[in-house]
Amino acid sequence: MPKAMRQMLEQSRRAGVARGEAACDPVSDEACGPLLEHQGTGLARPKAGSLLDAALTRENLQAAWKRVKANKGAAGVDGLDIEQTSQMMRQRWSDIRQELLAGRYRPSPVRKVMIPKSDGSQRELGIPTVLDRLIQQALLQVLQPLIDPRFSEHSYGFRPGRRAHDAVKAARGYVKLGKRVVVDVDLSKFFDRVNHDILMDRLRKRIEDAGVIRLIGAYLNAGIMDGGVVADRHLGTPQGGPLSPLLANVLLDEVDKALEARGHSFARYADDCNVYVGSTRAGERVMAYLGKLYSGLRLQINEAKSAVASAFGRKFLGYELWESEGKEVKCKVSDKALQDFKVSIRQLTRRTGGRSMEQTVEKLRPYLLGWKGYFGMAQTPWVWRELDKWLRHRLRAIQLSHWKQPRTIYRELKAMGASEDVAKQVAGSCHSWWRNSTGGLNRVLTIAHFDGLGLPRLS
Secondary structure (H helix, E strand, O other), rough: OOHHHHHHHHOHHHOOOOOOOOOOOOOOOHHHHHHHOOOOOOOOOOOOOOOOHOOOOOOHHHHHHHHHHHHHHOOOOOOOOOHHHHHHHHHHHHHHHHHHOOOOOOOOOOEEEEOOOOOOOOOEEEEOOOHHHHHHHHHHHHHHHHHHHOOOOEOOOOOOOOHHHHHHHHHHHHHOOOOOOEEEEEEEOHHHHOOOHHHEEEOOOOOOOOOHHHHHHHHHOOEEEEEEEEEEOOOOOOOOEEEEHHHHHHHHHHHHHHHOOOHHHHHEEOOOOEEEEOOOHHHHHHHHHHHHHHHHOOOEEEOOEEEEOOOOOOOOEEEEEOOOOOOOEEEEOOHHHHHHHHHHHHHOOOOOOOOOOOHHHHOOOOOOOHHHHOOOOOOHHHHHHHHHHHHHHHHHHHHHHHOOOOOHHHHHHOOOOOHHHHHHHHHHHOOOOOHHHHHHHHHOOOOOHHHHOOOOOOO
């Protein structure tokens, strides 16, 4: 699954993951009351100009806690989940806050988690403790309104009011204007290779608060625990913490501004950057220029995934651009995303033993709704119809596998109103579940039948 799409979906399941989580406005949460308002918290009004004090106000912490709770997530190296962390903070928050203000707080190492990617490789995540996720989220909520407005208009990832769809629309707009060659740049293991010294230098130019700078530096150097052993970390900003996306944008904004200064048309989402030009020769010059810019940040271009190519058919954030017979530039779901969709559906329905069809559909619903929401811009209705057909075909085959025996298949089909001929025909080929899931069975396990079960339609 493409990185950005996964982030948006995890992101709808949830991911992000790995996404910026700053709320537009502070929100209160009754569940936060006992946690952050009990006697002895020592919460004070922020000092003028103190970002750290602003981050630690009751209102901001309540909003951060609500966000962390909503995202759920696994426990960190301390083994404490959301509820256990809440209980711990009832006793220790006053001391933790004083440590933060005095610069003595030391974040816990992140817990290393490897998640599989669709190409068979793995992505490394670093899961902070719930306490550290709360503190990072509180920092994010005061830093993002300060820093984000100065980012490039061509940057779309992990920013309030912006999403992947906006980047795809921008790309389509450039191609409509005749810039039909794309410089497609992917950075190799970007989040793992962020240079701490360079990042901190760029942060100091944007943040005039020594306490915040010191705390962010502590998070960058907190280390990572793998198999019970903590390894020092001198590079990278672990994916999994609320601050990481903002820090990534701080670093890459330098490249954005350099491209803007040269008048280039481009769209960037995280470390995926597409620059649109009028010719291959111009594209090669831009690629060389980007190589120098990224090298100055100690970053590497992934040559295997980067290219100067036609904008049509080149994957960007799970989408591809195509040209209709009327020469209109449109977008569609990429071939890779379609393959990943079927892989995910097979995984979600692989082990259905003991689950009813209703339960199977309920398990599919969040993924289908998230996927449909993300790819709603696709201008290929026939693709959606084919996916619907394929999905119902698979569910019919699963239903037959549940019934297994010819007698059971015959009895269940008759109970559902099947004719004698259809019931006998399907029951007589009971072991050919996939081939048997068409024809007569379609007249019993109809589209309306799956609608009644709550299966979302893609078309």
